[in-house]
Amino acid sequence: MKIRVAVVGATGIAGQQVLAGLDNHPTFEVAALAASERSAGKSYADAIVDRESGIKRWYVAGTDPAPAVMALPVQDAKSLELEGIDLVFAAVESDAARELEPIYARRVPTISTARPHRMEPDVPLLIPGVNLDHLALVNEQKRRRGWQGFIATLPNCTATGMAVTLKALDLRLGIDAVMVTTMQGISGAGRDLPALDIVENIIPYIPREEERVRIETPKILGRLGEGAIIQPSIKISATCTRAGVIAGHTEAVTVALKQPASTDDVIAAFESFGTEFTGLRLPTSPRHMITVHRDPMRPQPRLDRDAEDGMTTSVGRIRPDEVLPNGIKYLLVTHNTAMGAGKGAVLLAEYLAHAGYLRA
Amino acid sequence: MKIRVAVVGATGIAGQQVLAGLDNHPTFEVAALAASERSAGKSYADAIVDRESGIKRWYVAGTDPAPAVMALPVQDAKSLELEGIDLVFAAVESDAARELEPIYARRVPTISTARPHRMEPDVPLLIPGVNLDHLALVNEQKRRRGWQGFIATLPNCTATGMAVTLKALDLRLGIDAVMVTTMQGISGAGRDLPALDIVENIIPYIPREEERVRIETPKILGRLGEGAIIQPSIKISATCTRAGVIAGHTEAVTVALKQPASTDDVIAAFESFGTEFTGLRLPTSPRHMITVHRDPMRPQPRLDRDAEDGMTTSVGRIRPDEVLPNGIKYLLVTHNTAMGAGKGAVLLAEYLAHAGYLRA
Amino acid sequence: MKIRVAVVGATGIAGQQVLAGLDNHPTFEVAALAASERSAGKSYADAIVDRESGIKRWYVAGTDPAPAVMALPVQDAKSLELEGIDLVFAAVESDAARELEPIYARRVPTISTARPHRMEPDVPLLIPGVNLDHLALVNEQKRRRGWQGFIATLPNCTATGMAVTLKALDLRLGIDAVMVTTMQGISGAGRDLPALDIVENIIPYIPREEERVRIETPKILGRLGEGAIIQPSIKISATCTRAGVIAGHTEAVTVALKQPASTDDVIAAFESFGTEFTGLRLPTSPRHMITVHRDPMRPQPRLDRDAEDGMTTSVGRIRPDEVLPNGIKYLLVTHNTAMGAGKGAVLLAEYLAHAGYLRA
Amino acid sequence: MKIRVAVVGATGIAGQQVLAGLDNHPTFEVAALAASERSAGKSYADAIVDRESGIKRWYVAGTDPAPAVMALPVQDAKSLELEGIDLVFAAVESDAARELEPIYARRVPTISTARPHRMEPDVPLLIPGVNLDHLALVNEQKRRRGWQGFIATLPNCTATGMAVTLKALDLRLGIDAVMVTTMQGISGAGRDLPALDIVENIIPYIPREEERVRIETPKILGRLGEGAIIQPSIKISATCTRAGVIAGHTEAVTVALKQPASTDDVIAAFESFGTEFTGLRLPTSPRHMITVHRDPMRPQPRLDRDAEDGMTTSVGRIRPDEVLPNGIKYLLVTHNTAMGAGKGAVLLAEYLAHAGYLRA
Numbered sequence A, B, C, D: 001m002k003i004r005v006a007v008v009g010a011t012g013i014a015g016q017q018v019l020a021g022l023d024n025h026p027t028f029e030v031a032a033l034a035a036s037e038r039s040a041g042k043s044y045a046d047a048i049v050d051r052e053s054g055i056k057r058w059y060v061a062g063t064d065p066a067p068a069v070m071a072l073p074v075q076d077a078k079s080l081e082l083e084g085i086d087l088v089f090a091a092v093e094s095d096a097a098r099e100l101e102p103i104y105a106r107r108v109p110t111i112s113t114a115r116p117h118r119m120e121p122d123v124p125l126l127i128p129g130v131n132l133d134h135l136a137l138v139n140e141q142k143r144r145r146g147w148q149g150f151i152a153t154l155p156n157c158t159a160t161g162m163a164v165t166l167k168a169l170d171l172r173l174g175i176d177a178v179m180v181t182t183m184q185g186i187s188g189a190g191r192d193l194p195a196l197d198i199v200e201n202i203i204p205y206i207p208r209e210e211e212r213v214r215i216e217t218p219k220i221l222g223r224l225g226e227g228a229i230i231q232p233s234i235k236i237s238a239t240c241t242r243a244g245v246i247a248g249h250t251e252a253v254t255v256a257l258k259q260p261a262s263t264d265d266v267i268a269a270f271e272s273f274g275t276e277f278t279g280l281r282l283p284t285s286p287r288h289m290i291t292v293h294r295d296p297m298r299p300q301p302r303l304d305r306d307a308e309d310g311m312t313t314s315v316g317r318i319r320p321d322e323v324l325p326n327g328i329k330y331l332l333v334t335h336n337t338a339m340g341a342g343k344g345a346v347l348l349a350e351y352l353a354h355a356g357y358l359r360a
Helices: A013-022 A044-048 A067-071 A094-105 A132-145 A157-172 A188-192 A209-221 A263-271 A342-354 B013-022 B044-048 B067-071 B094-105 B132-145 B157-173 B188-192 B209-221 B263-271 B342-354 C013-022 C044-048 C067-071 C094-105 C132-145 C157-173 C188-192 C209-221 C263-271 C342-354 D013-022 D044-048 D067-071 D094-105 D132-145 D157-173 D188-192 D209-221 D263-271 D342-354
Strands: A003-008 A028-035 A074-076 A087-090 A110-112 A151-153 A175-184 A235-243 A249-257 A290-292 A313-320 A327-334 B003-008 B028-035 B074-076 B087-090 B110-112 B151-153 B175-184 B235-243 B249-257 B290-292 B313-320 B327-334 C003-008 C028-035 C074-076 C087-090 C110-112 C151-153 C175-184 C235-243 C249-257 C290-292 C313-320 C327-334 D003-008 D028-035 D074-076 D087-090 D110-112 D151-153 D175-184 D235-243 D249-257 D290-292 D313-320 D327-334
Touching (some): A003 A013, A013 A028, A013 A188, A013 A342, A044 A067, A087 A094, A110 A342, A132 A342, A157 A175, A157 A209, A157 A313, A175 B175, A209 A235, A235 B249, A235 B327, A249 B235, A263 A327, B003 B013, B003 B094, B013 B188, B013 B342, B087 B094, B094 B110, B094 B151, B110 B342, B132 B342, B157 B175, B157 B249, B157 B263, C003 C013, C003 C094, C013 C342, C044 C067, C087 C094, C087 C342, C110 C342, C132 C342, C157 C175, C157 C209, C157 C290, C157 C327, C175 D175, C235 D175, C235 D327, C327 D235, D003 D094, D013 D342, D028 D067, D028 D342, D094 D110, D094 D151, D110 D342, D132 D151, D132 D342, D157 D175, D157 D209, D157 D249, D157 D313, D263 D290
Parallel strands (some): A003 A028, A028 A074, A110 A151, A290 A313, B003 B028, B003 B087, B175 B235, C003 C028, C028 C074, C087 C110, C110 C151, C175 C235, D003 D028, D003 D087, D087 D110, D110 D151, D175 D235
Antiparallel strands (some): A175 A249, B249 B327, B313 B327, C175 C249, D175 D249, D249 D327
């Protein structure tokens, strides 16, 4: 029997990515959908397709909502029926997340793609294949809060791609400081950007994004201590820009390592990273956490974002840096709405199931 | 009587930008045109317009070649008649520049937009308003080489925009190190990029570009010594990428200053920079060498590249850096084919005329 | 003494285009601004610039609001003080236009860029240089309605560019039918399109646009009868799509003429069109109503939209059609937010002043 | 045992699309590769990857050349060894095709994506699922020319998408005239377009494209007569433009039918078309020749080009036309480099195998 999941925020872009990730899933079954009051009471089909005009609001290119999902009723997220639900995917905006996620998590394990609870001491901030040992925090969380379920959060999509590579470096070589300049795609949070702003242009600022990278990265890279994550003292500088790219964040990263390392050392650190996790062969898992390109013209967001179904982080142009001590630099492409959002949430759920955190 | 100039490489994109910059010029008159053997003997109109199809190869959007220029004969660059020419603009590819520029410079002052002679010790590498004191090198050059004319070069367009801001900082606060990630437009050298590569994409590598930034920047920022430029010991790290932007290079710059400085100190350094030069009110001069934006959404290449006719460097998002010692960071937009190429060459020529270097 | 104008909808994109068109105007002085209640009471500067963030909502690239305009108070459009105002530019959304324009027009001549009143029998639908004889309708309008002022409307921007060329053909050769497929830029009404929709894409439908072209074109081409426009019986078929182009509508037009005509006849009709009007040399007037390209690669929106400051209609690829009787076809580029909106409104105002319709 | 094929033009974009279509193919095995003299003698890996820089020239996004293909030697196309080859895919430029294809076809069945032989009376011009009955022409061709093999050609990619829909209409309702305006993607033949031309732009002309549509469409829609295709007398008018879209041609089509038809009649004609062919379930076949959209915002090239792996033609906005007699109009999206090129060639090959034309 499949694990029964509810997807909250099902009409939004993040929720739809989760739904796309759950399509035909071997382990999970979409048993309930929820959204804002406005959609409540409609079938999912009615909630996303305007009858009269025929216009459909489905944002995941190349897929369609599963027929079984189209027929499900959409519940009001504030009164979601949790009976018989084994896991909640909460893919809603910050304000809603702040209010709703604790309601769900009191009873059911809840995976959140939103910001509000990420930095709470007893809430893990997880990237599958990177810091799943932090998951043990949820036991502390349940104990402290007296909850039957828990909240497990996923990081900001920009932080995600970079953290995958930083973890690989930190394990082998140690990290002192990181500088990153991003050129981010417009899917995900950039969706609301007016077209007129981004065509043939670069937008030099994404509100709150640099702060997220600075705050979340150390928690991801931290060490599990007594009921909290002990964050390393890494200096982080971020400049986040938006480019006219549909999906895929490109990030130019410079790292000050704790010890001298050659380009080959760095490649070895990247290519050997995460094999234990990928060896689990979870359904949504990449085959390689990191894919290293030797062609200096790669990675490119349009060509590489979909590698391994958007779940690997593509890295290229690895070379010494001229400024930072023990400095190396590289570019990476990460798929912001795959590993960095809905599919990352599904992969985390697969690990939760694998590791016995669901139906416990 | 106007100063008579020859434009070599007149059918190419850089030469056409020079021609656009010379249109209706109060001081200069286009007296001769030259290009490769293939165009030699034709009128300029015939050289750039295919008679049968009507297709015109003129690359400077928003302008047309002046009728007087259209009627001029195109000479073979290898045998350009220099009699009666006061100044040569050489806007040709590297191989041609290496061979041709010394031929012209033996007799006539020659402004070059190309790479080959930039780093020769007695050749100045000039940005108007930044390091025009280096121009004195040409006296040494003429003496050493026994030439009547000289070569004065302009830097790589990516180096140009950054060097304007670095010079402003160096004058007031001193510079120890610079890190830059660029998102460059496709005009200029990117023109040959196949369309399929850049639409909805970022290209992570531009051959030779990072090297040019690293090598040329210290010479631009150097101090005029005895017959050579004394380069400061500044560490420079560059990552140069191409974005789907027509014109305008966006550069995310982080600088380690020699002393602590507030954001206001940096703004003051930028806003006070270059007033002596802009006060000359040369025809092609910007009114401000640097334009500082307070709106965090600026500068944007599409909105700001044409500010002050593409001759000012637009800067924004000035803020402290978290990694470099005395670090500050900002983004800039520079017009790669205006200040960074043809119009920069015309502005340099205006200064040469002003300072008495022509018809001396 | 200059003519005193009010601009309503001053914070919106259409109103800002009017303001840009009025900058430093020799005849008009911006004496009042109005917008929705939300902006009322603020200075214009405060209404468009967010103090805290510094973010400015000004949509006309390459210009800045005039300092005198920045200092003006923004009035509530519903209670705009009309005392001392000689002309109102109403640049507001349909619902607001329906309600507000009659209030203004009761007392003051009012130029409208909006849809609601365009098709009323006694309201002229005007393109400067095309059908200004229709302006006489306003006398009938004033008489019937007992108003001191009147409403004069401008057409939909897509209809505008095509109608300029159709009028030229109709005058010389007669028109029976028109088929057009458009590839429209995203400025103007496309501004609200989410970025994610249009990057690297074509949107095959623009709500209401095809209908506007079909309904408005015959009125523009009509003949002034007794207190109304007598519309010709021209069949019109339109397919309107949106392309990833910032500004400029490209339109592929096929026309069934009333008589056989060669390509040269058509070129002659285009090039001779409107010289009486352009001969008035009104400040915002194009020098040529229509610019004919022989280069088959033209017109292109990026290269040609700004020709003659966006006020000429650029036409190319004129050739016989294989399907329609007496068919000819061509492509045109028209600047949707210049001649097709704010600057067209200013040009109309210039003609109103010239022809004695203001302060009458 | 698999059918052994040779791919000529293997380093070019069309050849690579064929190779991608043959990857892991159940029926075909890539037994030989050929290209121009320059690549001859190298392994395929060496021919497409620059050793020193690591830069790889592989144009099919989302795929990689199969390892077995990478190891194959590249032969000189002029001396391709045909022994043991059952089928040649010739994916080369026009000049090469004119010379080479007859050499191959003398001995081996040859599928050509190129132009030169398409209009020869005894050479079929085939779209799988549309006019495969024309294939019988090859018997006449072999007889007349005394060849063991034959040439079978595929049409121009723009003609392909439209012809699929026209055939569906012609079968049920009859066609008198067709007018089409295209907005074409830049992959395929647009690949060489300089980036600077197409970003944020529309190019109004594609050399020879409109002529191909006009000439090839009637042959595709024709009836197999005695040793030749009898072409119907359909009037065709085409305007072909290039848009900043990576792949997928969008075409706005208006058709004069031979009889009145409602929108529902047209939808029925489209949805019932080609089921006999798709029922064969050939490996590369679409499930539906035509996919009809009810959402007026579809089809869009970015969202719909990859439907059914790029092999279906997506149609939308079906509605009556106001100008043509019995006129209906619609927009379609066809994948120019899938059904319209390499994968279409593979699908044709699959049918050749199915119908017994190989190894005869």
